[in-house]
Amino acid sequence: MGNSNKICINCGKKMKQQFIGLQHCKCGISWKKDIGYFERTPNMVFALHRVMVGKKAKQLPIIRYRGSSEE
Numbered sequence: 001m002g003n004s005n006k007i008c009i010n011c012g013k014k015m016k017q018q019f020i021g022l023q024h025c026k027c028g029i030s031w032k033k034d035i036g037y038f039e040r041t042p043n044m045v046f047a048l049h050r051v052m053v054g055k056k057a058k059q060l061p062i063i064r065y066r067g068s069s070e071e
Helices: none
Strands: 016-019 022-024 029-032 036-039 044-053 056-065
Touching: 016 044, 016 056
Parallel strands: none
Antiparallel strands: 016 022, 022 029, 029 036, 044 056
16 A cells, blocks of 8 residues: 555564555554654554545544544
8 A cells, every 4th residue: 555654663664554644563663644653552443534625525544542432
């Protein structure tokens, strides 16, 4: 799904892109466009959220948490 241009700050390997603006490494570190590098936890779920920008629908990556009431 496209080329990654991010290098993991933990192990130095190239990160894999899941969505545009969201990349992951096998060692447990991820990068998201608006928050930067972070460590993944088992309760994180990565999804796309549809937002209307003018007359167009745009899909943005979001992080949801299992077992939490916030959406």
